[in-house]
Each structure stands twice: as C-alpha cells, then as structure tokens.
Amino acid sequence: MPTTLSQSDLPGLELIHRGKVRDVYALPGNRLLMVATDRLSAFDVVLPDPIPGKGEMLTQISNFWFEKTAHLMPNHLTGEDVRSVLPAGVDPALYAKRAVITKRLKPVPVEAIARGYLIGSGWKDYQATGALCGIALPAGLQQAQKLPAPIFTPSTKAAVGDHDENVSFDSVVSQVGEELANAVRDATLKIYAFAAAHAAERGIIVADTKFEFGTDENGVLHIMDEMLTPDSSRFWPADKYQVGISPPSYDKQFVRDYLEQVGWNKQPPAPKVPADVIAGTAAKYAEALDKLAGIRLD
Numbered sequence: 001m002p003t004t005l006s007q008s009d010l011p012g013l014e015l016i017h018r019g020k021v022r023d024v025y026a027l028p029g030n031r032l033l034m035v036a037t038d039r040l041s042a043f044d045v046v047l048p049d050p051i052p053g054k055g056e057m058l059t060q061i062s063n064f065w066f067e068k069t070a071h072l073m074p075n076h077l078t079g080e081d082v083r084s085v086l087p088a089g090v091d092p093a094l095y096a097k098r099a100v101i102t103k104r105l106k107p108v109p110v111e112a113i114a115r116g117y118l119i120g121s122g123w124k125d126y127q128a129t130g131a132l133c134g135i136a137l138p139a140g141l142q143q144a145q146k147l148p149a150p151i152f153t154p155s156t157k158a159a160v161g162d163h164d165e166n167v168s169f170d171s172v173v174s175q176v177g178e179e180l181a182n183a184v185r186d187a188t189l190k191i192y193a194f195a196a197a198h199a200a201e202r203g204i205i206v207a208d209t210k211f212e213f214g215t216d217e218n219g220v221l222h223i224m225d226e227m228l229t230p231d232s233s234r235f236w237p238a239d240k241y242q243v244g245i246s247p248p249s250y251d252k253q254f255v256r257d258y259l260e261q262v263g264w265n266k267q268p269p270a271p272k273v274p275a276d277v278i279a280g281t282a283a284k285y286a287e288a289l290d291k292l293a294g295i296r297l298d
C-alpha cells in the first residue's frame with residue numbers, strides 16, 4: 001500500500017526549504033534529503049487534501065529517469081539508502097520510497113524548459129506574436145502541433161506565489177555566462193529528445209518538460225530536482241492526440257477541471273476536492289509511473 005504524507009516531520013534534521021510539493025533537509029557532507037510529499041498544487045496553490053502515494057510515485061518516476069539518462073548527464077542522486085539518515089523513531093516506510101539523498105548543488109537560476117509541441121503558454125505566445133519566446137516559427141501552426149524541432153525556452157525561477165516568466169536565451173547568457181547557458185540548453189534538448197523517444201515507444205507524448213540544473217564544487221553540471229514527472233512535464237496519451245485541440249494529460253487535469261467547474265478564483269485557500277477527484281488524480285500518477293517506467297507501487 002502506498003503511504004500518505006502531507007508534511008514531513010524529521011526531528012533533528014535541518015529543514016531548509018518547504019516547496020509546494022517537496023520538503024528539503026540539509027545533511028552533513030554537502031548533501032540534501034529531498035522528501036516528496038503528497039501535496040498537490042493546482043494553479044500554483046497547494047490544495048488542502050493530499051493525493052495518497054503521489055510523492056512516492058513522483059520520486060520513483062524521477063529515479064527511473066535519473067538512472068535512464070545517467071549516460072547523458074551526471075545527476076544529483078548519491079544512491080545512498082534514505083534509511084541511513086532518518087532520525088530514530090521515524091517510520092522508514094513513510095520515507096523509503098518518497099525521499100532521496102542528493103548532492104547539494106549550486107542551482108543554475110533558470111527553469112530549463114524543452115518544448116516539442118505548441119501548447120499552453122507557448123501556444124498563447126505563438127498566437128500573439130507568431131513566435132515562441134522570441135524564437136521564430138513557421139506561420140499557420142495549430143494548437144498542439146508538433147514543432148519542426150524541439151526548442152529550449154528558459155524561464156526564471158519565480159519566488160513563492162509568483163508565476164515563472166519566460167526569458168530569452170540572451171538573458172540567460174547575460175545571467176550565467178555563455179558557456180553555462182549553452183551547456184544547459186544543449187543538455188535540455190539532448191535529454192528531452194532521449195526521453196521523448198523512450199516515452200513514444202510506450203504510447204506517451206512528452207509535449208514539454210522542465211529541468212533544473214546545478215553545478216558541483218568542481219563546476220561540473222548536473223541535472224537535479226525532479227525529472228520528467230507529471231508535475232514537471234506535459235504527458236499526453238498518444239492515442240488521444242489530435243492536432244488542433246488540447247489533448248488530455250497525465251496530470252492534474254482532473255483537479256483543474258473540477259476547480260474550474262466550481263468557479264474557484266485561484267486565490268488561496270483552495271477548496272476541498274471530492275474523493276473521486278482525488279482518487280482519479282492518484283490513478284493518473286500511477287498510470288504514468290506504470291506506463292513510463294513499468295513500475296507499480298501497490
């Protein structure tokens with residue numbers, strides 16, 4: 001059975017960050033303990049109810065991809081057993097599948113987004129400007145159409161409560177330097193291409209995805225954070241894909257539809273969500289994990 005955890009509680013460990021989904025603790029030796037909770041955010045607001053097992057599924061999906069792409073790019077995982085750092089008295093079962101020990105890297109301050117399809121804010125941008133984040137595209141593309149080639153559209157990492165903002169590649173260059181900017185772009189596109197090909201064999205389209213990178217004490221670039229999860233990506237079932245309409249996705253669409261339907265103003269606090277919507281969302285995460293990685297947690 002999956003465990004449910006809304007908020008981690010690890011007495012004696014130093015909590016350094018509580019994001020919308022993850023709780024991050026400092027460990028000795030310049031390491032982190034990252035705990036994916038079962039919190040769900042929609043429209044950038046955390047919902048009052050957890051999605052049982054979601055954090056475990058997220059962590060297992062990321063772990064799958066980190067391993068699968070290790071030949072392309074070093075990643076932040078140390079491979080150590082989480083149980084070795086849990087304080088006495090903490091139930092290991094609660095954390096074993098949802099937490100990882102990582103190297104503590106120096107974050108590159110951009111969200112590295114790869115887009116293979118014209119959807120979401122990219123579609124809006126294209127309709128308004130004929131380009132995507134300043135990158136010229138052919139005229140006459142339709143919603144959800146596959147792009148001639150995947151593109152890198154960086155955005156800023158927003159502070160809590162803010163939305164991320166698209167930025168030009170040049171602004172990334174001026175922020176982190178040309179060498180690092182190029183390395184991040186190249187890695188983003190290379191990993192996206194690899195992952196999209198793998199997912200395609202399993203009937204899933206990776207429409208777009210967000211990566212985060214960091215450098216170690218020797219300046220070596222690593223991929224960190226989460227990787228190719230439903231929270232950081234748009235996954236579409238390939239058999240439902242059709243140009244011109246926004247395809248259903250393997251993520252929060254269930255919850256988003258419900259929240260739109262009840263007319264929530266998208267300001268905190270978010271309303272409670274009925275049990276069937278919660279169960280439906282959990283099932284979507286489980287399906288993504290099973291389809292992409294061939295892993296079933298229950």
Ligand SMILES: Nc1ncnc2c1ncn2[C@@H]1O[C@H](COP(=O)(O)OP(=O)(O)OP(=O)(O)O)[C@@H](O)[C@H]1O
Pocket residue numbers: 017018019020021022023024032076102103104105106107212214224225226
């Ligand atoms: N190996 C790492 N070294 C240093 N920082 C990391 C590493 N991996 C991830 N991070 C950072 O840890 C944090 C993880 O938090 P989390 O993703 O839950 O919340 P957030 O990014 O603040 O908000 P959001 O909920 O919008 O994602 C992020 O700031 C991420 O950049």
Ligand SMILES: [Mg+2]
Pocket residue numbers: 019225
């Ligand atoms: Mg994050």
